[in-house]
Structure formats: structure tokens, C-alpha cells
Amino acid sequence: MKKILIVEDDVSIHNVIEELLKKENYTTYNAYSGTEALLLLEKEKYDLILLDLMLPAISGEEIIEKVKEIPIIVLSAKVSSNAKVNCLLSGANDYITKPFDGKELLARIEVQLRPKNKYSNIETLKYKDLELLNDNHTLLINNKKTNLTKTEYAILKQLLLNPNQVITKNKLLDLISIDTEDCDENSLRVHISNLRRKIKDYTDHEYIESIWGIGFKIKD
Amino acid sequence: MKKILIVEDDVSIHNVIEELLKKENYTTYNAYSGTEALLLLEKEKYDLILLDLMLPAISGEEIIEKVKEIPIIVLSAKVSSNAKVNCLLSGANDYITKPFDGKELLARIEVQLRPKNKYSNIETLKYKDLELLNDNHTLLINNKKTNLTKTEYAILKQLLLNPNQVITKNKLLDLISIDTEDCDENSLRVHISNLRRKIKDYTDHEYIESIWGIGFKIKD
DNA sequence: CAAAATCTTAACAATTTCTTAACCATTTTC
DNA sequence: GAAAATGGTTAAGAAATTGTTAAGATTTTG
Numbered sequence A, B: 001m002k003k004i005l006i007v008e009d010d011v012s013i014h015n016v017i018e019e020l021l022k023k024e025n026y027t028t029y030n031a032y033s034g035t036e037a038l039l040l041l042e043k044e045k046y047d048l049i050l051l052d053l054m055l056p057a058i059s060g061e062e063i064i065e066k067v068k069e070i071p072i073i074v075l076s077a078k079v080s081s082n083a084k085v086n087c088l089l090s091g092a093n094d095y096i097t098k099p100f101d102g103k104e105l106l107a108r109i110e111v112q113l114r115p116k117n118k119y120s121n122i123e124t125l126k127y128k129d130l131e132l133l134n135d136n137h138t139l140l141i142n143n144k145k146t147n148l149t150k151t152e153y154a155i156l157k158q159l160l161l162n163p164n165q166v167i168t169k170n171k172l173l174d175l176i177s178i179d180t181e182d183c184d185e186n187s188l189r190v191h192i193s194n195l196r197r198k199i200k201d202y203t204d205h206e207y208i209e210s211i212w213g214i215g216f217k218i219k220d
Numbered sequence C: 001c002a003a004a005a006t007c008t009t010a011a012c013a014a015t016t017t018c019t020t021a022a023c024c025a026t027t028t029t030c
Numbered sequence D: 001g002a003a004a005a006t007g008g009t010t011a012a013g014a015a016a017t018t019g020t021t022a023a024g025a026t027t028t029t030g
Helices: A009-022 A034-043 A060-066 A081-089 A102-113 A150-161 A169-176 A183-201 B011-023 B034-041 B058-068 B079-091 B100-113 B150-160 B167-178 B185-200
Strands: A003-007 A028-030 A048-050 A074-076 A096-098 A123-129 A129-131 A138-141 A145-149 A207-211 A215-218 B003-007 B028-029 B048-051 B072-076 B092-096 B124-127 B130-133 B139-142 B144-146 B208-211 B213-218
Touching: A003 A034, A003 B092, A009 A028, A028 A034, A034 A060, A048 A060, A048 A102, A060 A074, A060 A081, A074 A081, A074 A102, A081 A096, A081 B100, A096 A102, A102 B079, A123 A145, A123 A150, A123 A169, A123 B130, A129 A150, A138 A183, A138 B072, A150 A169, A150 A183, A150 A215, A169 A183, A169 A215, A183 A207, B003 B011, B003 B034, B011 B028, B011 B100, B028 B034, B048 B058, B048 B100, B058 B072, B058 B079, B058 B100, B072 B100, B079 B092, B124 B150, B124 B185, B150 B167, B150 B185, B150 B213, B167 B213, B185 B208
Parallel strands: A003 A028, A003 A048, A048 A074, A074 A096, B003 B028, B003 B048, B048 B072, B072 B092
Antiparallel strands: A123 A129, A129 A138, A138 A145, A207 A215, B124 B130, B130 B139, B139 B144, B208 B213
């Protein structure tokens, strides 16, 4: 269930949004000022922020600058092109002017929450001799079938989604946490080791590279 | 240079968009019908599609269904909430109604082209022959790969963030303290020394300058 | 419910990185 | 110009990270 933080000081608008989201089964969190929003942002991780611009104490624009990893949809009465452009360029992902249409808001929320590359629709993830099937357990190495466990599959999938890009251990653990509850760094090492052994059985190329002190990546 | 495919049958609008994008140094590709768009999509990989809905032969909506991995911004005269919601839910990433504001279009394009989490957006830090790659934690010197340790990477990153600007030793220690717990001034000296040696292996230019009694900076 | 598969924990070795400390060079201070 | 402070280099030992293995716990499957 996705967590959405609503930052809006107008109580009636706030309530409208909250109800709309709850009907769609989102979990909502409420901030009625910029300072309150910042406090909540420290406490919890959200999947999306709906942000009004004109707020007591700290403005919405300042919040955009501070938030780096959560998508933001600005909901504002400011219709000027300048306001929009500023927000979008400084980090907001979308800008909707009030009054807004509920269905459009929901659609734009869905756009932000869905994976950027709609890889879930892609059947396989390919990289060199590896081909990860979209069935949660099959890896083809040189077209030879290999069975992966759920965790191994999750790890390899994350790595293959961004080849040649380091994923930190914590990030990786975070990304696979949907499938695996209590996998820690030690456990992750074991899984990686097992994965490497399975891959080594069919190809000489070392695919999973360790970046010392950082994490792992799929080797060039 | 990002590649943008413009799909629009109205020639005058098409030209306006094309000029706008070229001024921003995007590479533009032109399709004047849905079928032409599909042909071009097979030939080349684009970073973004600007898509009109009412097209000859194949409609924009059908193209949205077919394209899975490229972000799409719909540019349409249809202002109805239904049209917007349909496009967004079936795969479009944004929807702008005509007539549109040029600056807003450019801003929304930038939103689509930038990495989803702005965190990794600190893409690469370049300075003369040095190129610090954020996404895979490596340093390129004259395009030659060099391995840095976690601490060396952290130090160089801070220095390169503000070239030609002195960072005091304490400030530097503070900035890298997230990655390194008990690194003191003496230790910092050793790391800097090691960094200089690694850089010297590939280039003659002395990059890290010591400011006596103060700290370090990247040399002009 | 028993067997099989998978996962976590823990121990160990191997490896890499970091800090410490010593020594020397350079600059500043008195 | 001598003494003190700062900076650079080096090597060794300490500390941290990683890879591997096996055993026991947990979950899944038949």
C-alpha cells in the first residue's frame, strides 16, 4: 500500500484530497504546514508528496529543494507559467492547478508511482549471456536453464535493471525487501555467493562485481 | 544529446516545437503520422516522444499502448478530463493541452529526461581530464579507469563539487564523515597523498593543491 | 505431517582499506 | 636563524569488508 503525504493548509481541500486517496486504498499522511511536512519527512519514508505552494512558515518551493528522492506533485492555485516552470525545474515531477479534477489527480499520481520503465511488462531482462525470465525463478545462461530461488531472482533482477551501475548494499536490501523480510548484509553476501556459483557453472564471464565498501554492480 | 521524436501532423505546430527543442540542443526526429512514428520507432531508440493524439491512420492512443520503454508526453487539443486520464493510465507520462507554453513544455520535458531520483542526478563531476562517475563510483582520468577507495572517492567528490574553492581540512573531514568514521587530519593527509599518486599515474596536471594552514582545493 | 527447499546465522580465511606513527621537507613564528 | 607548526610520504599493523562454507532454523511442498 503506497504512502502519500498531503501537504496542504486549507483544511477543506485537504479533506477532499484525503478522501479521494483513501478510496483508492492509498495510505495518507497529513501535514498542514511546511514545518510539519519536514518533521514528518524525517520520521517516515513516503512514496509520493502532494504539495501546496503557499504554506505557513516554510513554503512549498523550499520543500521541493529539500526533498531529493520522493516524487512531488505540486497542487497550486498559482497558474502562471513561471511558477510551474520553477517548480518543475527545481525538482517537482508534476504541477496541477487548482481547482483540479479528481480523476486527473489520481491518474497523475499513478503515473508517478508506477515504475519509470514499465519493465513489469517486459518479458525478460537481457544482459550479454544472461536472460532473466519474468517468472520469478528462471535464469537462462547461454540459453541453458537455471533455477534461482526467490531471493536470488530478486537480487539479480535489481542488478540487471541497471547494468554498469553500482547499487549500494543498503539500497539493494531495500529494493528486495518486498520479497525477503529479514535479509541482512551477511545473508546478502551468501545469496550473492550462491548466485555467482550458479552463473559460473555455465559461463566464464564474471557478471556480479563487488565495489569495495559500496555494493555491487553488473560488470561491463 | 537527448533524442526526441515529435509526432504531430500539423506542420506549423510541428515546426514550432522542433525549433524550440533545437534551441535547447535536443536532437529532433519528425513523424507526421502514426504509421511514420511506428516506423521510426523501429529504426532508432529515442529518449522521449512528444505525441499528438489526432493523427492520420494510427491514433496517438494506439501508439501509447505500443510504446513500453520510452516516456511519452501527450500534446493535445483535447481538454477533457477523460482524454487525459485515459492517456495517463494507458502509459503516457504527461499530458499538455494546446495551446501550450513553450517554457512549460521544456520544463516538463526535462522532468521526463532526468533520473527519477534526483539523488543520482549528481551524475558525473567533470573537471579538465578528471571525470568522477557517480553511478558507478569510478574515476576516469583521460578516459582511463582508476579505482578509488570509498574514502578517496568521498574526498575527491567534495573537492570537485567546488573547484577553485578552498575547503578547510575540518570542513572536508566533516563532509566525508558520513562515509568515514575516525578519519583525522593525519589520516586525511595520507588519503590525499594516495589520491595524488593515483592521479599522477595518468596525467601530469597536479589537481589537488594544498593551501598552507587552511586546507585543499582543486587547482586551476 | 514429513521431506525438500530455502534462508539465516555464524565462523573462518582472504582481501582490501584505514589509521597510526615515524621521518623528512617546508613554512611560519619569534 | 632556531624552534615550532604544518604538510608529504611511507610502511606496518589494525580494522573493516568480502567470499565461502556448513549447520541449524524456517518455510514451502507434496
